[in-house]
Amino acid sequence: MTPPLNPDLPASNSPHLHPVQALLNEVIALQGRQQAQQTRRARELLQHPLVHDWVLTEKVRRRLTSERHNIFEALGVAHKENYHSRFIGYLLNPSGEHDQGDVFLRALLQWLVPHPALSPMVRDSINAYLSPLVVRRTQARITTELDTGGYGRIDLVIELPGGTTIAIENKVYAGEQDEQLGRYWKWLRSPRPSGTAENSALIFLTPDGRAGTTSEAQDAVVRMSYSDLAHALEQGAATCPATASPLTQSVSQYNHLCRNIAIGSSTMTKPNSDIQKLLDDPAQLEAALMLAEQLDEKKKAIPKEFALHVVECLNQKLQATGLYQKPWIASLEPGNEYIYGIGVDGAFGSNYRCVVENYFKGWINVGWRNASQGTLCESPALQNEMVKQKRGKTDNNWWLCVTEPFKNAPEVSPLMDKTSASVIQLHQDNRDAHALSQRLAQEVWTLFIPFQERVLALSNPSAAVSSSI
Structure with a gap:
């Protein structure tokens, strides 16, 4: 019997490997050595004295000049x-x-x-x-x-x-x-x-x-x-x-x-001539480019990981109050990881839901989202009560009630943009006690609890029934 060619599958019990299997094993080992070499080069680049000195110099220069200070960005209105x-x-x-x-x-x-x-x-x-x-x-x-x-x-x-x-x-x-x-x-x-x-x-x-x-x-x-x-x-x-x-x-x-x-940037960094020369070395440039690819993926993953921490916190609150899957569940919006919160289990994207909307563009919306675009709320009295109690506003195309809870809260600035400093702070929050994610979850919860029963009565009956089966 011929051993499988898929290296992830067990090989034959034969004491001698099939020639193709042996060749695949050799290729896999070679790839492993190449990846280890790339990782080593990237580490060398990060640990290079020029890079280390440049980072320290940048920190000192920014401390002395406050060049990144901008009152419009500090107030969270830079992109409004x-x-x-x-x-x-x-x-x-x-x-x-x-x-x-x-x-x-x-x-x-x-x-x-x-x-x-x-x-x-x-x-x-x-x-x-x-x-x-x-x-x-x-x-x-x-x-x-x-x-x-x-x-x-x-x-x-x-x-x-x-x-x-x-x-x-x-x-x-x-x-x-x-x-x-x-x-x-x-x-x-x-x-x-x-x-x-x-x-x-x-x-x-x-x-x-x-x-x-x-x-x-x-x-x-x-x-x-x-x-x-x-x-x-x-x-x-x-x-x-x-x-x-x-x-x-x-x-x-x-x-x-x-x-x-x-130019599509919220901050500007001057190039360092010594580091530019360092990157003239093809091996170092290769390591830097490989690192840049991994960095892009990490920068995408950090906001999503943060959103999942918010979702986890909300699901814990739902479980503690006996509302989890009855029919509520916290989740990311299907197809849009920048919108997340509490919705109807099994029909999250097609029913009323209490969510965060954050594209990291200088604002954060928290509110009750409509069942579908362009639909009007069947209970204007409920909608008006939401707006009055939460000091929000309505948008009949998207929202029953929407608020901006962090308009004047500089301590949550990492949630507002994708600058390097904000990404680092979000990453730190993901690794530590999740103070920012818990605060954002609390904003959703505060808007969810007073209205969830009456909103559920407006939900699509078939969706609510199917989610409870």
């Missing part, structure tokens, strides 16, 4: 579009409490005026506003989150003297809504006391200055990146007096944040 729009609007407002008049607005208009997407009337209007020969008796008007009725809510609207209207749609991470840019142009074309379509412009502000996908062929859209925005605000800040340091320092931090958003 509404906060960006409000701060931009604050700077652009000639009547703003920064008391610098229209220096930032003029800088933005100077960036905008050569753009080919502008109509001749808008360009002439901007040039007239910028002209030092024109005496302006009225100031420009800046409005944030302007409700245009059926056309949607525009992030920023600039109204210049003379009737020119410039709308700005701001996207940090979110995608465009249905026909969003097209709807805004329809509003700009609609009869308005303040202007006409020929005297209007629409700016699409995004991290990389990408083109919009929801405008129509006749809609001229000015593309602006966060790097462009930083440049314009920098020009404005340069005209402020040196004594206005509280303002210019804030603008400098905001510009730093804008540029990091533009």
